[in-house]
Amino acid sequence: MMKGKEYIESLRKYKPTVYFMGKKIESVADSPILAPHVNAAAMTYELAHDPKYEDVMTATSHLTGEKINRFTHIHQSTEDLVKKVRMMRLLGRKTGSCFQRCVGLDALCALYITTYDIDQKYGTDYHERFKEYLTYVQKNDLMAAGAMTDVKGDRSLRPHQQADPDMYVRVVERREDGIVVRGAKAHITGAVNSHEIIALPTRAMGEKDKDYAVAFAVPVDAEGVVMFFGRQTNDMRRLDGDIDCGNAKYGTVGGEALIVFNDVFVPWERVFMCGEYDFASELVETFATYHRQNYGGCKVGVADVLIGASAAIAEYNGVERASHIVDKLTEMVHLAETCWCCSLACSYEGFKTPSGAYMPNLLLANVTKLNITRFPYEWSRLAQDIVGGIVATTPSELDYKNPETRELIEKYLKGKADVPTEHRIRVIRLIENLSIGAELPESMHGAGSPAAQKIMIARRANLDLKKEEAKRVAGILPDEDYQRVRGEEKKE
Amino acid sequence: MKIGVKYCGGCNPEYRREGVEEVLRKHFKIFYSEDVDILILINGCRKACLAEEVEHPNILVVDSPMSEEEIVRKVEDAMKELRES
Numbered sequence: 001m002m003k004g005k006e007y008i009e010s011l012r013k014y015k016p017t018v019y020f021m022g023k024k025i026e027s028v029a030d031s032p033i034l035a036p037h038v039n040a041a042a043m044t045y046e047l048a049h050d051p052k053y054e055d056v057m058t059a060t061s062h063l064t065g066e067k068i069n070r071f072t073h074i075h076q077s078t079e080d081l082v083k084k085v086r087m088m089r090l091l092g093r094k095t096g097s098c099f100q101r102c103v104g105l106d107a108l109c110a111l112y113i114t115t116y117d118i119d120q121k122y123g124t125d126y127h128e129r130f131k132e133y134l135t136y137v138q139k140n141d142l143m144a145a146g147a148m149t150d151v152k153g154d155r156s157l158r159p160h161q162q163a164d165p166d167m168y169v170r171v172v173e174r175r176e177d178g179i180v181v182r183g184a185k186a187h188i189t190g191a192v193n194s195h196e197i198i199a200l201p202t203r204a205m206g207e208k209d210k211d212y213a214v215a216f217a218v219p220v221d222a223e224g225v226v227m228f229f230g231r232q233t234n235d236m237r238r239l240d241g242d243i244d245c246g247n248a249k250y251g252t253v254g255g256e257a258l259i260v261f262n263d264v265f266v267p268w269e270r271v272f273m274c275g276e277y278d279f280a281s282e283l284v285e286t287f288a289t290y291h292r293q294n295y296g297g298c299k300v301g302v303a304d305v306l307i308g309a310s311a312a313i314a315e316y317n318g319v320e321r322a323s324h325i326v327d328k329l330t331e332m333v334h335l336a337e338t339c340w341c342c343s344l345a346c347s348y349e350g351f352k353t354p355s356g357a358y359m360p361n362l363l364l365a366n367v368t369k370l371n372i373t374r375f376p377y378e379w380s381r382l383a384q385d386i387v388g389g390i391v392a393t394t395p396s397e398l399d400y401k402n403p404e405t406r407e408l409i410e411k412y413l414k415g416k417a418d419v420p421t422e423h424r425i426r427v428i429r430l431i432e433n434l435s436i437g438a439e440l441p442e443s444m445h446g447a448g449s450p451a452a453q454k455i456m457i458a459r460r461a462n463l464d465l466k467k468e469e470a471k472r473v474a475g476i477l478p479d480e481d482y483q484r485v486r487g488e489e490k491k492e
Numbered sequence: 493m494k495i496g497v498k499y500c501g502g503c504n505p506e507y508r509r510e511g512v513e514e515v516l517r518k519h520f521k522i523f524y525s526e527d528v529d530i531l532i533l534i535n536g537c538r539k540a541c542l543a544e545e546v547e548h549p550n551i552l553v554v555d556s557p558m559s560e561e562e563i564v565r566k567v568e569d570a571m572k573e574l575r576e577s
Binding site for chain 1: 505506507508537538539540543555
């Protein structure tokens with residue numbers, strides 16, 4: 001298992017093609033724009049070596065029996081599922097940001113299950129192939145970017161109906177030694193600072209979409225892979241110093257990128273689905289369930305930081321005992337812990353799949369994520385309420401550091417006398433970072449937008465059974481248990 | 493050959509569990525007992541609590557809706573396997 005520093009060093013061995021602001025980034029490990037995201041991902045490596053955290057951060061490989069980073073582990077029990085979300089909360093709390101590595105983990109787990117199922121039906125050898133790849137990932141402790149979302153073009157059309165056939169990643173050539181793929185994946189978390197990219201289909205496919213039913217893995221610097229690092233609100237503050245960012249060390253959300261596959265060759269040993277369109281839906285659903293399971297862990301860890309910042313600013317402002325402040329902080333805790341309950345519940349209610357891997361309860365995982373499309377907006381609103389309007393009007397770090405103006409800012413941004421002004425500004429900026437900007441849309445759309453969760457919830461709501469219960473309670477259908485209690489049961 | 497059924501607690505079933513028993517009764521003689529040759533565990537969801545709790549040499553797990561044909565085929569396959577062993 002790599003340590004944090006070793007992970008950062010390992011990135012130097014890769015030469016991905018990454019563009020940002022019209023220029024090519026020469027070294028991912030050394031770019032100040034990428035640094036916070038690299039640091040956050042590095043924490044997934046570093047904490048695995050800390051005796052205080054290794055119980056949730058590590059696992060035993062079911063393939064090799066070796067101790068591995070949990071981010072490369074296939075869940076072998078419901079306890080593994082629970083430990084995964086505990087790991088998410090821990091890292092959310094430690095970084096106050098997205099640590100990116102869960103997407104690759106979820107892609108590995110989803111492929112483990114679906115490759116097994118494809119082989120059962122078609123007699124293919126995807127699962128064995130995939131297990132070899134998984135062993136490689138585990139042994140080298142690699143970070144994989146899970147790349148699912150296609151750019152989609154006209155959303156009303158299926159992949160094969162698009163005016164431009166490259167709107168979904170597809171196979172453009174089948175060779176003896178592998179396939180050639182073309183297309184693009186959008187919003188891919190941690191892509192530029194990963195070692196590998198694992199691409200999965202993004203939707204259910206029909207027979208005519210056969211070429212789009214493709215799953216594969218390539219190194220981030222495979223020939224033909226071009227990435228565009230996405231802009232974030234206030235991203236250039238990173239170049240000004242460490243205060244205005246709010247979270248200069250770990251940034252905010254995952255540092256997402258657009259990945260273009262410009263006729264990329266993939267050898268057969270890295271192809272895990274190729275044309276089995278009838279399994280695209282299962283793969284998407286399985287991945288989505290794993291990924292939606294996470295959000296009551298990571299986002300609640302981040303909420304821990306926001307709640308702490310809100311409590312701290314109340315203290316710095318001298319209002320920590322005001323009843324409305326206590327009430328708002330309590331409400332934030334309630335919202336966050338409700339989401340935590342959801343993540344734990346879907347994990348404890350997980351089940352064993354035919355492949356042997358465990359996966360979370362599908363309905364509850366979707367409920368978890370749907371809450372995350374709402375509750376972070378509310379806890380962010382409460383944080384903004386507590387911090388006050390200064391969250392949007394604080395003078396810049398450069399003015400604060402300017403010897404000509406520093407004294408004035410020191411004096412007039414002061415809160416309680418015993419709290420340094422800089423501490424107050426730092427906490428205000430942290431609240432700004434966590435409650436304004438990329439964090440909220442990520443809660444909304446990461447792991448799928450609310451409509452996607454609603455579809456899954458509706459599909460699993462089992463309204464017929466609920467109607468039956470209602471009719472029984474209302475006296476429309478017979479209630480045999482009640483009849484026995486009242487001694488009214490039918491005599492045979 | 494004795495066939496037994498055991499239900500999970502039924503806290504939040506995803507389908508009508510009783511339907512499985514009805515099919516079984518139609519085709520086989522069944523008992524509410526674990527002292528049987530084949531024990532059918534009727535779980536209300538894929539969590540399949542019973543599969544983790546019950547120990548029996550010949551278990552059949554039902555954890556999601558199944559057609560009548562599928563249920564009968566599964567039981568007959570299990571009976572055949574047991575006879576051959």
